Amino acid sequence: MNHQASTPAWPRLSLSAVARTLDLAPEVVDRLTPVAGPDGPRLDVPDRETADRLLTRMNTEPEDRATTLAARPDPDGDPELCWLLDRSARLLISQLGQRRPGNPAWAALPGGPVARHLFVWVFLTVTPYVRDHHAAIGLSDDESWASLSALGSSLAGDRRINGRPGLDATWGLPMTFSGTGFRLGRLAYERQPRHTAPGHPILRPGESALNTHIPGNAGPLTPAACDASFDRALDLARGFPEQVAGFGCHSWLMDEQLADHLPAESNIVRFQRRCTAFNDRVRADWAPILHVFRRRFEGPEVPRALLAELPQRTALERAVVGHLRAGGHWYNQTGWFRRLP
Known part of the structure; x- marks a missing residue:
């Protein structure tokens, strides 16, 4: 008897069918x-062996590697998720x-676990393409892997905050795995479109800035480490088609009240002093609670009971909690400064 392998059903699915089954927004x-x-x-x-090797290279913790490998989508059992994986990677x-x-x-x-790890498998699937793109724009091999290690950091961070493995909302990872976000030493960056309208704090029409991120897992934010990162970013930007003329950092760390x-x-404070202009100020009490203490809360106000639980070991921890206890609020805003390659 001639036995032929069955063809999986997921490639024949439609977006509307997948959206209904998975209740996509x-x-x-x-x-x-x-x-x-x-x-x-x-x-x-990638198969599990290849995926394990990639995850290890991305500094993924053993627990997160294990849960990811156990949640590889099955073409027969998870057809809609396999379709979503394929189209998200495309x-x-x-x-x-x-x-x-x-x-x-x-x-x-x-x-369940397969859904919570699905985007991890999307990012692993596109890794060879992103690595080729990194090489084409001038990132070194180490810089490429350091950039992609944002996946390992996100998995560990989400697990510690939520008490369950997998990814929650992925804010920066789609930028990283589409090649526009990259890590250079102490800081990380995203390429941005050219600015076209007049009235920008530092940019002239036709210029662009690198959106700057301050990863929380990279040691002290020393001026020397930041200088080296900014210098490397400008060196890399010489090869970009857009004219990079400065940097912008949108973060609660740009709240001038910290000074x-x-x-x-x-x-x-020394990092803030690099900036010559600030804008886009938005109340964000949640931001220091999340990024300093790895805690979340519901509603607009930080619960007093939560403030009472937070450690007060460092000057930053004491600043965050003391300001909130006094009735103040913290804000995200963008700090800008101009520098040309």
Whole structure:
């Protein structure tokens, strides 16, 4: 008898069918529409051995490697998730190196372990393409892997905050795995579209800035480490088609109130002093609670009971809690400064 392997059903699914089954939000459907058709590159999801090697290279902790490998989507048992994996990977490949406004979030998928790890498998699938792109724009091998290690950091961070493995909403990872976000030493960056309108704090029409991030897992924010990172970023930017003319950092660490609570020579205050202009100020009490203490809360106000639980070991911890206890608020805002390659 001639036995032939059955063809998996997931390639024949439609976006509308997948959206109904997985209850995808309208913005997710809109995001996937350009790559929803049957035509596109044939993508190979890495096997578990290859995935383990990639995750290890991305500094993924053993617990997160184990849960990811156990949650590899099954073409027969998880057809809709396999379709979503394939089209999400196609989307990232189609966007390689494209500078887009904003920072698009990929919302967490409802469901069990396979759904919570699905985007991890998307990122692993596109890794060879991103690595090739990194080499093409001038990143070294070590810089490339340091950039992709954002995946390992995100897995560990989400697990510690939520008490369960997998990814929640992925804010920066789609930028990293479409090649526009990269890590250079102490800081990380995202390429941005050219600015076109007059009235920007530092940019002239036609210029661009590198969106700057301050990873929390990279040691002290010393001026020397930041100088080295900014210098390397400008060196890399010489090869970009856009004219990079400075840096912008949107973060609660750019809240100028921190200078009222921290020593003048603290690394955070010295980083702020690089900036010559600030804008886009938005209340964000949640930000220091999340990034300093790895805690979340519901509602606009930080519960007093939560403040009472938070450690007060460092000057920054005391500044965050003391300001909130006194009735103050913390804000995200963007700090800008101009520098040319």
